[in-house]
Amino acid sequence: MAGKWVRMVTAQTPTNIAVIKYWGKRDEALILPVNDSISVTLDPAHLCTTTTVAVSPSFDQDRMWLNGKEISLAGGRFQSCLREIRSRACDVEDEEKGIKIAKKEWENLHLHIASYNNFPTAAGLASSAAGFACLVFALAKLMNAKEDQSQLSAIARQGSGSACRSLYGGFVKWIMGNDEDGRDSLAVQLADEKHWDDLVIIIAVVSSRQKETSSTSGMRETVETSLLLKHRAKEIVPKRIVQMEEAIKNRDFASFAQLTCTDSNQFHAVCLDTSPPIFYMNDTSHRIISVVEKWNRSEGVPQVAYTFDAGPNAVMIARDRKAASLLLQRLLFHFPPNADTDLNSYIIGDKSILQDAGIQKKEDVDALPPPSNIKDDIPSHKFRGDVSYFICTRPGRGPVLLSDKSQALLNPETGLPK
Amino acid sequence: MAGKWVRMVTAQTPTNIAVIKYWGKRDEALILPVNDSISVTLDPAHLCTTTTVAVSPSFDQDRMWLNGKEISLAGGRFQSCLREIRSRACDVEDEEKGIKIAKKEWENLHLHIASYNNFPTAAGLASSAAGFACLVFALAKLMNAKEDQSQLSAIARQGSGSACRSLYGGFVKWIMGNDEDGRDSLAVQLADEKHWDDLVIIIAVVSSRQKETSSTSGMRETVETSLLLKHRAKEIVPKRIVQMEEAIKNRDFASFAQLTCTDSNQFHAVCLDTSPPIFYMNDTSHRIISVVEKWNRSEGVPQVAYTFDAGPNAVMIARDRKAASLLLQRLLFHFPPNADTDLNSYIIGDKSILQDAGIQKKEDVDALPPPSNIKDDIPSHKFRGDVSYFICTRPGRGPVLLSDKSQALLNPETGLPK
Numbered sequence: 001m002a003g004k005w006v007r008m009v010t011a012q013t014p015t016n017i018a019v020i021k022y023w024g025k026r027d028e029a030l031i032l033p034v035n036d037s038i039s040v041t042l043d044p045a046h047l048c049t050t051t052t053v054a055v056s057p058s059f060d061q062d063r064m065w066l067n068g069k070e071i072s073l074a075g076g077r078f079q080s081c082l083r084e085i086r087s088r089a090c091d092v093e094d095e096e097k098g099i100k101i102a103k104k105e106w107e108n109l110h111l112h113i114a115s116y117n118n119f120p121t122a123a124g125l126a127s128s129a130a131g132f133a134c135l136v137f138a139l140a141k142l143m144n145a146k147e148d149q150s151q152l153s154a155i156a157r158q159g160s161g162s163a164c165r166s167l168y169g170g171f172v173k174w175i176m177g178n179d180e181d182g183r184d185s186l187a188v189q190l191a192d193e194k195h196w197d198d199l200v201i202i203i204a205v206v207s208s209r210q211k212e213t214s215s216t217s218g219m220r221e222t223v224e225t226s227l228l229l230k231h232r233a234k235e236i237v238p239k240r241i242v243q244m245e246e247a248i249k250n251r252d253f254a255s256f257a258q259l260t261c262t263d264s265n266q267f268h269a270v271c272l273d274t275s276p277p278i279f280y281m282n283d284t285s286h287r288i289i290s291v292v293e294k295w296n297r298s299e300g301v302p303q304v305a306y307t308f309d310a311g312p313n314a315v316m317i318a319r320d321r322k323a324a325s326l327l328l329q330r331l332l333f334h335f336p337p338n339a340d341t342d343l344n345s346y347i348i349g350d351k352s353i354l355q356d357a358g359i360q361k362k363e364d365v366d367a368l369p370p371p372s373n374i375k376d377d378i379p380s381h382k383f384r385g386d387v388s389y390f391i392c393t394r395p396g397r398g399p400v401l402l403s404d405k406s407q408a409l410l411n412p413e414t415g416l417p418k
Numbered sequence: 419m420a421g422k423w424v425r426m427v428t429a430q431t432p433t434n435i436a437v438i439k440y441w442g443k444r445d446e447a448l449i450l451p452v453n454d455s456i457s458v459t460l461d462p463a464h465l466c467t468t469t470t471v472a473v474s475p476s477f478d479q480d481r482m483w484l485n486g487k488e489i490s491l492a493g494g495r496f497q498s499c500l501r502e503i504r505s506r507a508c509d510v511e512d513e514e515k516g517i518k519i520a521k522k523e524w525e526n527l528h529l530h531i532a533s534y535n536n537f538p539t540a541a542g543l544a545s546s547a548a549g550f551a552c553l554v555f556a557l558a559k560l561m562n563a564k565e566d567q568s569q570l571s572a573i574a575r576q577g578s579g580s581a582c583r584s585l586y587g588g589f590v591k592w593i594m595g596n597d598e599d600g601r602d603s604l605a606v607q608l609a610d611e612k613h614w615d616d617l618v619i620i621i622a623v624v625s626s627r628q629k630e631t632s633s634t635s636g637m638r639e640t641v642e643t644s645l646l647l648k649h650r651a652k653e654i655v656p657k658r659i660v661q662m663e664e665a666i667k668n669r670d671f672a673s674f675a676q677l678t679c680t681d682s683n684q685f686h687a688v689c690l691d692t693s694p695p696i697f698y699m700n701d702t703s704h705r706i707i708s709v710v711e712k713w714n715r716s717e718g719v720p721q722v723a724y725t726f727d728a729g730p731n732a733v734m735i736a737r738d739r740k741a742a743s744l745l746l747q748r749l750l751f752h753f754p755p756n757a758d759t760d761l762n763s764y765i766i767g768d769k770s771i772l773q774d775a776g777i778q779k780k781e782d783v784d785a786l787p788p789p790s791n792i793k794d795d796i797p798s799h800k801f802r803g804d805v806s807y808f809i810c811t812r813p814g815r816g817p818v819l820l821s822d823k824s825q826a827l828l829n830p831e832t833g834l835p836k
Contacts, residue, residue, distance in 0.1 A: 225680075228687060231649045258693075262643075265695045269646060269687040275676075276711040277683045279704045286697045293694040 005099050006056040006415045007092070009142040010408045013051070013134035013399040014044040015119075015126045016165045017201075017315045019260040019307055020244050021267040022174065024223045024233060029076070030182040031161045034223070034230075035237040037174045038244050039165040040317070041193065042201060043396030046349040049130035050402070051115040052409040053138040055101070059110035065409075065417045066115050066131075073113075080158040081136055082111070088155075089143035106143060113138075114409035114417050119391070124212070124311030125203070132159030133166030137399040149398070153187035169193045169398035171248045173241070193395045196251045199317055200324035200353060203391040204331065206284045206312040215310040218271065218278045225275040232270055237263075253319040257296070257305035260317065264307040280310050284335075284386040288314040291330055295371065303327065325356035328390070332359065333368040333380070335387040349392040423517050424474040424833045425510070427560040428826045431469070431552035431817040432462040433537075433544045434583045435619075435733045437678040437725055438662050439685040440592065442641045442651060447494070448600040449579045452641070452648075453655040455592045456662050457583040458735070459611065460619060461814030464767040467548035468820070469533040470827040471556040473519070477528035483827075483835045484533050484549075491531075498576040499554055500529070506573075507561035524561060531556075532827035532835050537809070542630070542729030543621070550577030551584030555817040567816070571605035587611045587816035589666045591659070611813045614669045617735055618742035618771060621809040622749065624702045624730040631696045633728040636689065643693040650688055655681075671737040675714070675723035678735065682725040698728050702753075702804040706732040709748055713789065721745065743774035746808070750777065751786040751798070753805040767810040 022037035062082065064073050073082070089106035092099070101109070113135065117127050136156040140147060147155075153164035157174075164185075165172040170192040177185030213221075222229050240259055247255035271278040281289075285308055296302045303323040306316050318324035328347075337346040343362045347354050359365060370380035402408075411418050440455035480500065482491050491500070507524035510517070519527070531553065535545050554574040558565060565573075571582035575592075582603075583590040588610040595603030631639075640647050658677055665673035689696040699707075703726055714720045721741040724734050736742035746765075755764040761780045765772050777783060788798035820826075829836050 227654050228646050228649065228684065231646065231653075235649075236645050262691075262693050265693070266646065266691050269691040272690060273680075273684050273687040275680050275683070276715075277707060279707075282704075283701045286700075289695060289697075297694075 004058055006054050007099055008052055008054040008408055009138050010052040010402040011134055011138040011399055012044055012048050012402055013130050013137055013166050014041045014396050015047045015130040016041045020240055020263050022161055023267050024219050024229055031157050032182050032185050033176045034233040036176050036241045039172050040395050041169045043393045046393040047119050049117050049134040051134040051138045053142045054112040054410045054415040055109050056415050062111045064113040077159045084155045085139045088145040088147055092144045112415045124313050128160040129162040129166050132156045132163035150186045190248055193397055198320040199395055200321055201393045202316045204314040205388045207388045208312050212311055213278050222270055222274040226270050226273040228273045229270045254302050257302035260305035260307050281308055282312045285312045291334055324353050328353055328357045329368055330371045332365045336365050336384050338385045347390050353392040422476055424472050425517055426472040426826055427556050428470040428820040429552055429556040429817055430462055430466050430820055431548050431555055431584050432459045432814050433465045433548040434459045438658055438681050440579055441685050442637050442647055449575050450600050450603050451594045452651040454594050454659045457590050458813050459587045461811045464811040465537050467535050467552040469552040469556045471560045472530040472828045472833040473527050474833050480529045482531040495577045502573045503557045506563040506565055510562045530833045534827055542731050546578040547580040547584050550574045550581035568604045608666055611815055616738040617813055618739055619811045620734045622732040623806045625806045626730050630729055636696050640688055640692040644688050644691040646691045647688045672720050675720035678723035678725050699726055700730045703730045709752055742771050746771055746775045747786055748789045750783045754783050754802050756803045765808050771810040
């Protein structure tokens with residue numbers, strides 16, 4: 001296996017949004033949760049991580065670049081993933097390139113990793129979930145590991161808990177498991193993305209001045225101090241998991257929305273019950289909830305579900321395209337773009353929703369009438385600039401290999417970032 | 419008992435702030451709570467209701483004026499209080515005026531009631547608690563009812579739950595009771611205001627654009643929809659009540675502060691766990707919590723407790739005058755008054771705390787240095803105008819009769835508002 005060859009694999013992995021939340025670990029090192037969780041995988045066309053992993057006898061250490069900048073791999077979470085996946089490496093033979101790597105050689109070979117998010121890392125959109133899922137998926141392919149997606153998810157979990165749910169498309173359940181070593185704490189697919197393809201997702205990226213508590217330290221503090229968390233994890237979530245699986249199976253949007261919203265709110269409730277309290281939602285988040293709740297009530301049946309992770313951004317799931325375009329009108333009425341923001345950068349992702357909403361230019365936003373249900377009772381406040389931008393997307397597929405060499409992030413000769 | 423006489427009584431009753439919260443009724447009509455609660459009575463010099471009640475054979479109906487404006491007494495809560503107190507009326511003899519009212523005559527006599535709050539009713543400062551307590555206390559005196567304060571508290575409770583705690587000064591416990599008719603759901607004094615007279619209270623009246631959910635409908639919705647409330651009421655609050663009584667008895671500020679803050683946060687957590695969620699705190703409330711929590715942490719031992727009722731206003735309880743003046747400096751640093759607000763109307767109540775803080779004029783506020791604990795880690799943001807004003811006060815006494823006739827709110831000849 002001598003020589004200057006470089007073997008590379010490039011993969012693309014989606015991010016995901018939990019509809020039954022993961023909050024609290026029973027084991028910090030292994031990242032074992034206190035309850036099951038369920039998520040929807042988001043379309044990688046709009047939110048994904050692309051990762052190229054490379055191996056070469058010429059590499060003298062493991063190295064990683066994130067969004068073009070070299071970062072340290074010394075952290076325990078990277079080390080766990082690398083150790084676990086290396087121990088599952090198998091013989092690799094690439095006849096075309098004349099490369100042969102025996103199973104036992106992997107422990108002495110070094111890796112180069114380059115990763116890129118097609119969305120702002122700092123926006124609080126679960127970049128670590130997509131990132132660790134992509135790292136583990138790509139390395140498994142590189143190393144010819146025989147593990148299936150669920151077994152890989154248990155490795156990705158050790159990088160970032162919610163990463164395990166990004167190994168599948170569609171609707172995914174992270175089973176908390178019982179084993180002390182965590183081997184049964186892994187993700188399974190409940191349904192693929194085609195099962196319920198009416199759903200449309202709109203994400204409001206909310207401007208924030210607050211420095212947020214990281215989810216790692218936040219959930220540790222909740223486990224240590226909240227008297228409500230244990231009751232949630234033991235008594236409430238197990239029932240909700242069963243109900244949510246049923247709602248997804250039956251494409252029962254009313255139940256899906258009710259469970260999604262109440263579980264998001266309960267997650268933020270246990271954050272507030274933490275000492276000192278953790279606030280992830282801000283006034284803008286509250287106003288978005290209010291817009292959605294009022295509309296759902298005025299329609300009689302839920303049109304939109306909302307859910308918030310460890311930050312102020314709202315993820316809204318509309319029952320269909322019609323509801324999504326009406327939602328977008330309402331959102332744009334209350335949260336119009338700043339004067340210096342153009343519409344094209346204010347609504348990103350699947351812009352066809354914007355066309356459905358009859359909005360072609362910024363003047364169309366200013367001309368939006370107040371939503372009908374608020375005419376009488378509350379003043380139609382506008383909060384210009386409180387949302388940074390919106391992303392229109394949908395449920396999407398799981399990880400894929402990118403065979404097009406031009407999409408690799410590392411140079412095939414040097415193994416360094418292009 | 420013929421003639422044109424008017425018999426009048428004027429009383430003054432404090433408001434109170436719960437440190438273990440009341441949220442949720444087990445009986446809506448009788449106002450019976452799902453758990454015990456504990457409050458601190460606030461000094462009536464700064465926050466109180468004054469009520470004059472009058473009876474005369476010349477009155478042809480029950481009438482009431484609140485802050486000079488006539489209001490309806492038709493509501494069930496007023497009717498409950500009037501009915502209950504009338505049924506306890508006794509013989510009255512006023513030799514000086516030559517008035518004799520026999521016990522059985524009360525049911526045919528009409529009442530005039532005038533009530534006045536020495537603080538803005540709309541500020542969300544528990545005006546109904548002081549109001550109903552004062553109404554019941556004054557009527558009991560007018561009608562020579564023999565009931566003690568606890569028995570009166572059970573009547574005031576039927577006007578507004580938290581009103582029962584305003585029948586005593588100092589530290590007060592509302593015992594939830596067991597009887598279906600509510601007779602054992604009443605307030606008792608844990609300690610009077612002299613027991614722990616180091617405490618200083620600063621209230622931040624927070625500007626808000628939001629229309630808030632009333633506490634009556636809010637707590638009904640929480641009872642109906644929150645899965646966490648029952649656990650709080652049955653498992654958590656009973657233990658906290660015991661701990662809080664102990665902390666008050668021992669003047670143990672560290673325990674008092676920890677229990678006060680966590681219980682306030684848990685109350686807001688169950689509001690958030692309500693469907694649709696209820697948000698009483700806003701970004702300014704969160705920032706005030708952050709200021710207090712950071713300072714408490716930097717000092718090692720708690721200097722200040724915070725608690726929030728059904729609105730964004732912060733009630734902060736400082737361990738002593740020194741802590742209160744340092745707290746006021748911190749608050750004024752982060753929340754300076756608007757340019758058009760003068761210091762005298764920005765800090766009201768006990769202004770000696772302002773002197774202790776070394777602040778004589780508005781320029782002194784602008785000259786405040788950033789609090790020492792935030793120098794390094796977080797930017798020292800200022801949120802000018804986000805607080806409307808501050809009230810400096812302390813724990814205070816219970817209801818008193820005002821014998822000075824000039825303080826009566828009704829004309830002694832006509833029984834109409836002065």
